[in-house]
Amino acid sequence: MLRPDQIMQEMFDFNRKIATGIGTLSQIREIDVGASAKDPVYREDKLVLYWFRPRVAEPAKVPVLIVYALVNRPYMADLQEDRSMIRGLLDQGLDVYLIDWGYPDGADRYLELDDYINGYIRRCVDFICRQHNLASINLLGICQGGTFSLCFAAMHPEKVRNLVTMVTPVDFHTPDNVLSKWAQGLDVDLMVDTLGNVPGELLNWSFLSLKPFRLTGQKYVDMADMLEDPVKLKNFLRMEKWIFDSPDQAGEAYRQFITWFYKENRLVDGSLEIGERKVDLNRVTMPVFNVYATEDHLVPPGSSIALEKHVGTKDYTTMAFKGGHIGIYVSGRAQKEIPRGVADWLKARIH
Amino acid sequence: MDERQSFAEADWTDTWVDMQRKYWDAWLDLSRQTSATKSETAPEFPASPWSQGIDFWSKLMSPAMPSESRSWMEKTLELNQSYLQFGQTLWKILSLGATAEKDSQQWWDTVTQGFQKMQEQATAGFTPSKDPWAGFAALWGMPIDTWRRVSSACSVMPGDMEKALREMGAPSGPGGLPSLVSGWLSTPTLGYTREWQEELQRWGQLWLEHNHSVKDYTAVLSRVVTRAAELLREKFSEQAKKGESLDSLRAFYNVWVDCGEEAYAEISSSDEFTRAQAKLTNTLMAVKRQEQKMVDEMLSGLNMPTRRELDTSHRRTHQLQRQVWRLAQALEDTGVRQLHEEVSALRRELEELRLAPGPTRAAATAPDRRRQAKSDS
Numbered sequence: 001m002l003r004p005d006q007i008m009q010e011m012f013d014f015n016r017k018i019a020t021g022i023g024t025l026s027q028i029r030e031i032d033v034g035a036s037a038k039d040p041v042y043r044e045d046k047l048v049l050y051w052f053r054p055r056v057a058e059p060a061k062v063p064v065l066i067v068y069a070l071v072n073r074p075y076m077a078d079l080q081e082d083r084s085m086i087r088g089l090l091d092q093g094l095d096v097y098l099i100d101w102g103y104p105d106g107a108d109r110y111l112e113l114d115d116y117i118n119g120y121i122r123r124c125v126d127f128i129c130r131q132h133n134l135a136s137i138n139l140l141g142i143c144q145g146g147t148f149s150l151c152f153a154a155m156h157p158e159k160v161r162n163l164v165t166m167v168t169p170v171d172f173h174t175p176d177n178v179l180s181k182w183a184q185g186l187d188v189d190l191m192v193d194t195l196g197n198v199p200g201e202l203l204n205w206s207f208l209s210l211k212p213f214r215l216t217g218q219k220y221v222d223m224a225d226m227l228e229d230p231v232k233l234k235n236f237l238r239m240e241k242w243i244f245d246s247p248d249q250a251g252e253a254y255r256q257f258i259t260w261f262y263k264e265n266r267l268v269d270g271s272l273e274i275g276e277r278k279v280d281l282n283r284v285t286m287p288v289f290n291v292y293a294t295e296d297h298l299v300p301p302g303s304s305i306a307l308e309k310h311v312g313t314k315d316y317t318t319m320a321f322k323g324g325h326i327g328i329y330v331s332g333r334a335q336k337e338i339p340r341g342v343a344d345w346l347k348a349r350i351h
Numbered sequence: 352m353d354e355r356q357s358f359a360e361a362d363w364t365d366t367w368v369d370m371q372r373k374y375w376d377a378w379l380d381l382s383r384q385t386s387a388t389k390s391e392t393a394p395e396f397p398a399s400p401w402s403q404g405i406d407f408w409s410k411l412m413s414p415a416m417p418s419e420s421r422s423w424m425e426k427t428l429e430l431n432q433s434y435l436q437f438g439q440t441l442w443k444i445l446s447l448g449a450t451a452e453k454d455s456q457q458w459w460d461t462v463t464q465g466f467q468k469m470q471e472q473a474t475a476g477f478t479p480s481k482d483p484w485a486g487f488a489a490l491w492g493m494p495i496d497t498w499r500r501v502s503s504a505c506s507v508m509p510g511d512m513e514k515a516l517r518e519m520g521a522p523s524g525p526g527g528l529p530s531l532v533s534g535w536l537s538t539p540t541l542g543y544t545r546e547w548q549e550e551l552q553r554w555g556q557l558w559l560e561h562n563h564s565v566k567d568y569t570a571v572l573s574r575v576v577t578r579a580a581e582l583l584r585e586k587f588s589e590q591a592k593k594g595e596s597l598d599s600l601r602a603f604y605n606v607w608v609d610c611g612e613e614a615y616a617e618i619s620s621s622d623e624f625t626r627a628q629a630k631l632t633n634t635l636m637a638v639k640r641q642e643q644k645m646v647d648e649m650l651s652g653l654n655m656p657t658r659r660e661l662d663t664s665h666r667r668t669h670q671l672q673r674q675v676w677r678l679a680q681a682l683e684d685t686g687v688r689q690l691h692e693e694v695s696a697l698r699r700e701l702e703e704l705r706l707a708p709g710p711t712r713a714a715a716t717a718p719d720r721r722r723q724a725k726s727d728s
Contacts (some may be wrong), residue, residue, distance in 0.1 A: 004430040110669035185629025
């Protein structure tokens with residue numbers, strides 16, 4: 001049974017770890033992210049389209065374009081050498097492109113979903129098609145980027161050879177979607193009219209508020225155990241950097257996303273229109289590979305799984321990853337399972 | 352020369368640890384004494400408990416400690432505040448004599464009662480009109496602390512303005528500050544600046560509404576504390592029945608966090624919480640909106656660019672940009688790009704032919720000559 005003097009000793013050890021951790025910290029210096037060699041091949045406003053240098057002699061003929069969310073930064077998919085989904089895809093012989101949305105500022109506040117999906121994504125796809133002399137390419141959307149990819153595929157099916165969605169919200173009104181419940185009473189018009197762009201800090205508050213005790217308390221207590229190990233500490237700090245590296249959200253696009261998707265669930269009720277184009281998921285007839293995380297607290301599994309009911313494709317595959325929204329990119333198991341799963345599925349469909 | 356400044360930077364951590372050890376040793380002795388006996392009252396806790404103790408040492412070492420290390424340590428300790436507070440609470444409970452219990456069931460009962468008492472004390476101090484952040488924040492600090500930061504970032508007024516006003520002696524009884532302010536807000540405005548006074552009053556009304564919503568939000572949050580304590584009792588009871596023990600502070604803390612998350616998950620998905628949280632955000636936005644309006648008025652008076660003007664400018668620029676995108680897309684769709692590329696390719700080919708040696712050029716141009724001859728005849 002625990003005694004008071006044990007507590008004292010534990011507290012002392014805890015504080016000693018923090019003190020010695022400063023020494024470890026001085027060895028770390030800058031927190032570097034991004035493990036794979038890449039080149040910017042197309043730029044537009046704040047968007048940069050990157051092409052990753054292949055890691056095999058003859059990569060697949062049809063490239064994959066990764067569409068990341070507007071929330072947080074895309075380097076999560078290429079965090080470090082041993083935690084990189086992109087590196088895994090390259091090792092599997094895929095030819096990979098990635099859209100980096102950059103950091104919107106006040107001049108971007110009137111960007112709409114139409115600009116992002118029928119504008120930026122479309123032009124990136126067209127650029128890659130021209131580069132490879134192809135009519136269509138593979139699209140891999142992550143989280144909100146998955147929702148965008150889905151919309152794009154529904155509006156421009158002729159440009160998408162195969163569609164991969166990862167931890168992608170589709171049905172925003174499943175009972176376990178806490179973020180959606182919170183959004184219902186939010187006066188998003190007042191918020192955007194007031195703030196213009198929505199600050200990344202505000203979104204971070206929402207995400208941290210989903211599990212406040214673990215994400216703002218326990219996590220840092222656990223960190224004390226890593227302080228004597230520079231490698232572990234650096235890994236922790238990389239994640240920490242990513243979590244709080246939150247770009248502001250272009251106001252109009254945010255207003256539309258919260259209203260049309262979170263509040264009104266238009267994507268699945270068939271009433272969604274973006275830029276005067278109807279988004280009909282029945283038009284998603286290309287092969288679809290849907291990857292979701294069973295412990296996802298941001299995008300509940302039910303929200304992703306719902307995709308099967310709504311798409312028009314006859315070639316639909318689901319992959320359940322046992323882990324959370326972040327673990328699907330950075331956990332050790334994810335490195336083995338996700339790139340191989342995606343690559344095997346794609347290779348079987350690249351003719 | 353100040354003695355503290357004589358510490359070399361390289362060995363300050365050793366000195367820091369050494370000084371801490373002496374500090375802790377004193378309290379370890381006290382802990383050992385209290386754990387051997389069962390008493391009705393907890394021993395007086397150190398004037399500088401763990402968190403403050405670290406702060407004390409950190410300040411003492413400041414001259415020798417590199418500034419980046421100091422700020423990192425301060426931040427780390429701040430982030431670990433809930434753990435330090437939890438350790439302090441558990442230390443108190445155990446020092447009351449739980450460790451004198453020989454029987455496992457009795458030990459768990461004593462610990463459970465201690466946590467219950469702690470929770471009652473925390474919620475007893477919770478009087479919304481006095482300090483809306485009390486009760487919940489006393490035990491967790493989050494997500495209240497994060498919300499304060501967000502509020503501060505979203506407003507020209509500091510997020511903890513109400514706290515500052517209370518500390519300045521503003522009334523804290525029933526009605527308290529809001530009733531004092533609402534009196535001023537209902538005063539008719541007069542004279543040359545009456546419009547501006549009305550704007551100020553409007554801001555005050557919105558700020559009061561936000562103040563109410565903060566209270567509602569923290570009132571719902573405070574239920575997390577109660578529910579977490581209930582869950583903790585249940586878990587402790589299960590542990591006791593199984594004859595299991597938690598043999599470290601960390602193990603206790605982890606169970607406490609699990610209970611907190613479970614309780615929070617139940618409450619945060621309720622309609623009441625959802626409404627309270629939405630109202631909290633909406634009222635803050637309304638305050639900020641009014642602030643913007645007032646700031647714009649002032650900027651306009653100074654003949655400086657306003658938010659409204661910038662918004663108009665950005666909107667028009669964006670409309671133009673969309674038109675350009677649409678035109679470019681329309682050109683693309685009509686195949687102009689392909690035609691352009693084809694013409695360029697033909698031009699290149701023609702140029703190559705012009706530069707080519709005689710026979711090739713003659714062969715290439717022969718049909719032209721034949722056409723010319725035909726037309727001459």
